[in-house]
Amino acid sequence: MGKLVEEFNTYRAKMNTKILASENKVMKRIYSLDTLTYQDGALSAKNKEMLGLATSMVLRCDDCIKYHLEKCYEYGVTTAELFELFGVTNMVGGTIVIPHTRRAVEYWEELTSREI
Amino acid sequence: MGKLVEEFNTYRAKMNTKILASENKVMKRIYSLDTLTYQDGALSAKNKEMLGLATSMVLRCDDCIKYHLEKCYEYGVTTAELFELFGVTNMVGGTIVIPHTRRAVEYWEELTSREI
Amino acid sequence: MGKLVEEFNTYRAKMNTKILASENKVMKRIYSLDTLTYQDGALSAKNKEMLGLATSMVLRCDDCIKYHLEKCYEYGVTTAELFELFGVTNMVGGTIVIPHTRRAVEYWEELTSREI
Amino acid sequence: MGKLVEEFNTYRAKMNTKILASENKVMKRIYSLDTLTYQDGALSAKNKEMLGLATSMVLRCDDCIKYHLEKCYEYGVTTAELFELFGVTNMVGGTIVIPHTRRAVEYWEELTSREI
Amino acid sequence: MGKLVEEFNTYRAKMNTKILASENKVMKRIYSLDTLTYQDGALSAKNKEMLGLATSMVLRCDDCIKYHLEKCYEYGVTTAELFELFGVTNMVGGTIVIPHTRRAVEYWEELTSREI
Amino acid sequence: MGKLVEEFNTYRAKMNTKILASENKVMKRIYSLDTLTYQDGALSAKNKEMLGLATSMVLRCDDCIKYHLEKCYEYGVTTAELFELFGVTNMVGGTIVIPHTRRAVEYWEELTSREI
16 A cells, blocks of 8 residues: 555544544444445445445545545456546536546555556 | 426427537537446446436436436336435435435336336 | 425425335435434534524525524524524625525525515 | 516515515625626626626526526627537536536527527 | 644735735625624624534535634634534535544644644 | 646646546547637637636636636736636635635746736
């Protein structure tokens, strides 16, 4: 894993711990519901992570994109599949999605440890 | 097909014809690129339509939702799969997606000609 | 209660019943978590409904606005308080919030059974 | 003027009167600042209305689109210019802008009293 | 005050000075109207800052969040109140608000000079 | 050219090359269509770049803003024109556009090599 991936995960883990430590019931349930949401069901976990990634892209949330890219990588999404997902999200969401696609490609390169 | 489906498709077809008749090159290419985007490739057309639907839901575009619901129905997406997609989009996009989910369910009932 | 209020509540109740009947676990938990979110706590339910209304306004979701307007009315929010909330949301969210403010005023008139 | 134009303007005028009658200082100043924003200056009023229309399209506010379409029409924007603006906004904002473009074309036909 | 708070305020002050120095009438009035918006009235300044924070969170503007966090801190919003506001904004706006919540918690720790 | 401009262009060029090298047909056509969109036509390229900038501002995409600021600078947009465009976008999009306006002013200073 490269530097971008490590930095993102370290910060994410540290702050999530604080949010959960706050004992706010709504925030805690959002976190546990979020885990439930992406589990295998009528749709596979892989397909759900692709939905999570695509929706994060059109809503243009770089941290959400990083998180779902990792999950997609774990579930074996290929680079060709990823770029087709980029095609859909850049069409639906427009060219304002391009800068997020650039950063997604950079993060994907780190995850896969190879240049595209 | 029920009334909602018919009204949507009639208006959509009528106005698309006008937009394409305008001979604006950019608009025409957007339309043809849109068709290309959802064709079978590394991802199946069915999976791409689900990505189109999910992104339309979090961006809260009712007409886009209707369009992709029809395509999902044509490609055999089941009601159980659809509701899992609703789960993802309502989690990612929040409770502001609920009103669009209500209208999506109503449209889906018309498409499938049966009550949920 | 006037026509707008009745129509909104009838449709909302009918479709919510269908969504909950689907037995999709994620959707069901979102609904129950939504109820929990607005209960009295460190912040009063009234203040939380005002937060719900303000966030719905800047995200420009008319149905969400209607729902929270009703709750604000039940909790005794005054017309003067409401307009100050409109001031904040129209400043933060810009003039694209104005059309939603117009519809909010119309709905508020029905709720309070008097013209503004 | 056709039916869509008349309905929009009647409702808009009626509700704006109520909002201004509320004597909320922030809302009143937003309205007067809004008028100031689109006056001739370093940029012409025509160019500013096109900026107002383009931003309303990517933010997908149909009422704002209608308002600025009328102003663009008054300032002599041509149908060819309008469609090039549609090209930019559909590229920047993506295919979720298409349904709003369809309704914009319908409104423009009423304003210009001729079919496209 | 810690490093995040200082950096944000220094940059913000420097650039605001430039914007106001430009003598653009609309921009100047937006700034002065913004100040007016959050003053005590039918709603307290504290409540208005919470509305400002909540709307900034669902619109996902980190700088706006920082600004309103400072104001909320000045007006005595407690950590428990803040987390209930986070609950509302993460429910309304969805899990895409989580990364902004993480950064908000980090900023709040600096403002209050203690770890959560 | 200053540091911000150079960094933005270097990263942008590097990642665009990778995206185009992926041979994904949809992404490639989006890029070429994007170029076509801003060419002289019924509207001048200068006017189209201002539309591109204004829409990027209300959608709050800093990288898109930087790109269109450069193009606006190349086409001779003046600082006075730019600030009037800022007026429109901050009114339409609200005060959440202010932080992006601050960064836009900083970038414009680098492009024009003079302080505002």
